[in-house]
Structures are given as C-alpha cells and as structure tokens.
Amino acid sequence: MHRLRMLRGTPTAALIVVCLALFTDMLIYGMVVPLVPTYARTFGVSQGVIGLLFGSYAAALLLATPLFGLLADRVGRRGPLLWGLLGLAAATLLFAFAGSFPLLLLARALQGISGAATWTAGLALLADVAPPQTRGRTMGLAMSAMALGTLVGPTFGGFLYEWGGYRLPFLIAAGIALLDGLARLLLLTNPPYRRGAHTTLWRFARDRRMLLLNGIVALGASVITLLEPTLPLHLEQQLGVSPGMIGLLFGAITLAYALTSPVAGALADRWGRMPVMLFGMIGVSLLLPLVVLPTTLLVTSGVLFLLGMLLAPLLTPTMAELADTVDSYGQGGYGAAYAIYNAAYAIGMLFGPISGGVLAQVFGLTTALIVFGVIGWLYALLLLLLLRRRSGVAVQES
8 A cells, every 4th residue: 555655646657547547448449349240230230320420429529629628728637537436437338328329329429528628638647757769669658558459359358248148348448448437546646737727728739830740640530540441341241350360460450550650750869750640640641451351361371460560650649749749839738639649549549430421321331441541642752741841941940
C-alpha cells in the first residue's frame, strides 16, 4: 500500500493508467469485429448497414469530444477519465443484453462517448507529464497498449463467442473494466492547472499545422476502420474463415502496430516527425489495395502484419507533433488539442466504414481499397511538397 501511495500521481502512474485505459477501450471496441457475420445473419442487415454500426461509434466520438476536451482543460484529467469508465461499463452491458440492431447501435454510440472522455483526457495527461524530447516514445508506448487491446479484442471476442456464446465475451470484458476503474481511482491525480488553457480549442482548430496533422489522423483511421466491416465478410466468403480466425487475422495488424509504435515514436523524436509520417503514408497507400489479393491464410496474415507495421509511422508521431504545436502557443491546452485529434480520428472512423462499406457493396472490396489508396497517395504528395518547402525555408534562413 505504501508503494501504491508513492506511485500515485507520478509520470509512471499516469503512463500505467492511460495505457490500461486505452487497452480496455480498444479491447471492447475490437470484440465486435469477428461477430460481424453473426450480426448480418441474426438481424438480416446488409454490409452497408453493418458499416453504420461501426460508424455510430465515430459519430458519437465526434460529437462528444469537443465537450470533453474543454472539460479536461477546465476540471483536470482525472474526472473525464472516471466518467469515461462509467460509460464504457454501461456500453459493455448493453452489448451483452441487446436483442435488436438499434440497441447495438445505441451501445456502440455510448462506447464512442466514453472513448471521447478517455482518449482526450488520457492523451492530454501524457502530454502534461512527458518532456518534449521523449514525447514520441511515450506516445508510442501508449499506442502499443491501444494496439494490444485491439489485438486481443477480436481474438478474445471470436474465441469466447465460439466457446461460451454471445454474452460471455462482454461479461468478462466488464470485469476487466472494473480493474481499469480501480487503477484510475487509486493512481490518478490531476496535473497542475494552467490558466487560460480552455480558451484555445477554436484557435487550434484553425491552425494550419494542426489541420495538416489531423488530416493524417483522419486518413489513418479511415484505413483501419474501412477493413473492419468489409474484410471479415470477404474472408468468410472467399476463404471460409471462422470468427476466431478472423480475430487472429485482424490481430496480425495490431500486433505489428503494437511492436512498431515505440520504434516509430523514437525514430520521430530523432529524425523528425514529418519524414516518418510521410514514409508511413506512402507505404500504407501502396499496400492497401493488395490486402485482398492473397488466396491463402498465411500470405493474408503476412500482408496484414506489414500493413500494421506501416500504420505505426503514419499515426504515432502525430500525437507528439500535436503537443509540440500546443507548446508553440505557450499557454497549454493539451485537452483542446487532443479533442481535435479525437474529432479527426472520429471523422476517419466515420468515413472509412460507411464509404468503404458502400463502395465494397456496389463496386467490390478491391475497388474500395484502390480508392482509399489513391487518396493516401494524393495526401502523401501534399506532405512531400510541404516538407520540401519547409526545407527550403530552413536553407534560406541559414
């Protein structure tokens, strides 16, 4: 107990709490992925409607995140993190006992609201305690925990569903959420309050550097969530894959992301954020259309693993770069900055599954992936032009 009191309120405690919070949130988020074919059969809904199930999380996240960004800067980080836990517990129980598709939509939306609180306050807390020179590495560790939750979630959901039925995964997840809650209660304290930080939300929303970074975030999120409602059906229909194996294949993406995120963050600290993000954008755009080409599970898992490795340098450096942008204003406001980050991620989560589901239903999954790859290439070109312009300005100043 004495060690617990010594740990409470330290940067290490903040990292532990945020990592556990992100792990739990994404564990429960990912459990639904291997159940997509079951939902389609049970409720008689199309691929496009399944896309709405995933998009409802993003819509709720998008609507709730500005509020929690302001609250995180006004009342501190601890309160929103605790409120987010309550919402997550309620969403998990609603998933377990939902008997209709509208109730599933409601549960997913409630999970999005809780995610807005957890992600906004959690990332702001890490920015509070991590020095600028190691922010990339710290954020990379947090993203590894998030990826681990995403990795365990589909596998956890798929195999527990096959073993004990539909409700079992969600009931066990509720127990994990209880442990997460104890950690938030016992280890968290608020960092020092910075006056005036809550006034920066709309100013950050108009900042060009912020807009560029959050465009990267939105595109990365759309790539990830595009696959969630579309690839499971492709794997089941073309390769005869079971729900448990679908979970393992999605796990290949997140395992690679978890392993690579700390490395990507450290490289961004050392070599610069923008070059690392550009590398990730080009790689993801090239690889995405190739996801549906393999005809064996082994090759498919290899392609998905490589995709996860490339998503890490695309997304992980954005969070440290956002914190650096806040520091350039000299007045705090990390909660506001990560509220905008969450909003951008939510836009990507909303755009990816809905547009991807519709494109896959009308034109086929291959065409949908090519369209998203082209969008990524165009944005990579924009990043390259801006990087060259920045280099040119630096040469002139020297």
